[in-house]
Amino acid sequence: MRPKSKDRKDNQGSAKPSVPQGEFVFPNNDKYKGEYKVTPGGAIERNGHGTHTSSNGMVYNGEWSEDRMNGHGVLELPSGAVYDGDFYNNQFHGNGTYTWPNGCVYKGSFSNNKLLGEGSFIDTDDQIWAGNFHDRAAPGLKFKLKL
Known part of the structure; x- marks a missing residue:
């Protein structure tokens, strides 16, 4: 065309x-x-x-x-996962939201496709964990109570 x-x-x-x-x-x-x-x-x-x-x-x-x-863009993967956020040179980089196919959600900072910096993770039970993320490690996350 x-x-x-x-x-x-x-x-x-x-x-x-x-x-x-x-x-x-x-x-x-x-x-x-x-x-x-x-x-x-x-x-x-x-x-x-x-x-x-x-x-x-x-x-x-x-x-x-x-x-x-x-x-800024939205990437929908064949698995059902979705990333909505900032990209740099084809990688998640900056602020964004990543949603896994099972419904878990991470909102926060990314660097070179990795979770890096302040963010929050919402698990399948809708519980929120917040803190500093370093790729797959997140020592010292704090559980946020819903009152």
Whole structure:
């Protein structure tokens, strides 16, 4: 399919530079629909807002920069797990919420795909554990009572 571009207008009504948008199918049958840019060498890179759907069922809807997930987005995994938060170079990085298929939820900081820093974990019994996380370790978590 031939990519389409759209002109955007700012609040004053003047046209901003055209932002190309299109739909692409990759050789592995992954699909992308959204904004992109053409590099000086003529390559097409995902850039701006778009949705990438992999052939195995993973879906990312969010911001792209330099053909990578960068900025805020939502990643839905085939297992049913969902990450909603910040990305940097295709990794969970910054603040976000990760929901496991069993309903457990972590809300807090991530660094290079790892839980790192302040956050809270809500277990399957809806109990909240808060504290400082270090990847898979979280010494000294505090249980929050619901009164």
